[in-house]
Amino acid sequence: MAFTGVDQLEAALAGESYLADRGLAVSVYLALTLRRPLLLEGEPGVGKTEIARTLARVTGAELIRLQCYEGIDAAQALYEWDYARQLLYARTLQDGGLDPSRRAAELYGPEFLVERPLLRAVRAGAGAVLLIDEIDRADEEFEAFLLEVLADAAVTIPEIGTITADAPPVVVLTSNRTRELHDALKRRCLYHWIDYPGIERETAIIRLRAPEASEALARSVAEVVARLRDLDLVKRPGPAEAIDWTRALAAIGIGRIDAASAAETLGAAVKNRDDMALVRKILPEVV
Numbered sequence: 001m002a003f004t005g006v007d008q009l010e011a012a013l014a015g016e017s018y019l020a021d022r023g024l025a026v027s028v029y030l031a032l033t034l035r036r037p038l039l040l041e042g043e044p045g046v047g048k049t050e051i052a053r054t055l056a057r058v059t060g061a062e063l064i065r066l067q068c069y070e071g072i073d074a075a076q077a078l079y080e081w082d083y084a085r086q087l088l089y090a091r092t093l094q095d096g097g098l099d100p101s102r103r104a105a106e107l108y109g110p111e112f113l114v115e116r117p118l119l120r121a122v123r124a125g126a127g128a129v130l131l132i133d134e135i136d137r138a139d140e141e142f143e144a145f146l147l148e149v150l151a152d153a154a155v156t157i158p159e160i161g162t163i164t165a166d167a168p169p170v171v172v173l174t175s176n177r178t179r180e181l182h183d184a185l186k187r188r189c190l191y192h193w194i195d196y197p198g199i200e201r202e203t204a205i206i207r208l209r210a211p212e213a214s215e216a217l218a219r220s221v222a223e224v225v226a227r228l229r230d231l232d233l234v235k236r237p238g239p240a241e242a243i244d245w246t247r248a249l250a251a252i253g254i255g256r257i258d259a260a261s262a263a264e265t266l267g268a269a270v271k272n273r274d275d276m277a278l279v280r281k282i283l284p285e286v287v
Contacts, residue, residue, distance in 0.1 A: 009032070013054055017054075019201065019205050041176075044176050046238045048194055052174075064120050064129070077142070079115055143181065173189060197239060202222040202239060232278075241270075
């Protein structure tokens with residue numbers, strides 16, 4: 001699906017229950033139009049991962065996700081060889097009549113290649129949305145593996161050669177900014193910071209994602225969550241936690257949040273022990 005403007009894209013995202021602010025909608029539109037990777041940074045729970053999922057739905061593309069973690073390497077991200085199958089195949093050739101000069105080529109044929117997310121995305125090309133999630137959790141050295149994919153939509157396999165996409169996939173990278181990313185990676189991307197929404201937008205987001213909740217409940221939760229973000233918390237609640245909290249309250253029949261119901265369901269919004277102890281002390285004032 002091609003979009004003729006930012007307004008059309010914004011409406012399509014809203015149709016899939018994602019309310020993007022204008023800045024994010026423009027950034028996503030440029031990433032689609034210019035076929036540039038989009039780096040999204042922001043606090044956990046503000047919708048960085050969800051925008052990639054929603055984008056895949058509105059474009060009809062396959063979502064291919066690479067979840068980053070400490071110690072991830074090329075074998076988990078790009079490709080690897082199925083060594084067990086190669087060994088079995090080699091044993092069957094020992095007594096066969098295959099020309100020895102062809103054996104290496106046979107052993108490193110496409111049938112023994114195990115695709116990982118980056119290679120899958122390059123082969124899918126324009127038919128894929130590649131989500132590289134939480135890139136800041138990976139080691140700095142891992143970023144070097146991404147540069148060829150981000151710059152040229154290509155993966156080089158020494159035994160086969162370079163595989164290049166006819167048209168590059170849509171690439172969305174997310175970061176919680178637990179560490180600073182390398183400039184070489186940033187230069188290859190468009191950039192957008194997703195901030196916490198205001199009360200009006202957060203109320204609309206909650207209503208969209210938790211339609212079982214009343215307008216009064218959605219607004220009261222949005223107001224309380226906004227106050228919690230002003231506290232010195234280890235992990236401030238994001239829109240994802242606000243939605244979960246609203247659903248929890250609606251599930252026990254609460255029409256508007258109060259101190260008692262907030263205390264009973266606080267674990268839906270506050271996910272750190274020290275934070276919970278702090279919030280419980282001042283919950284009547286916050287609510």
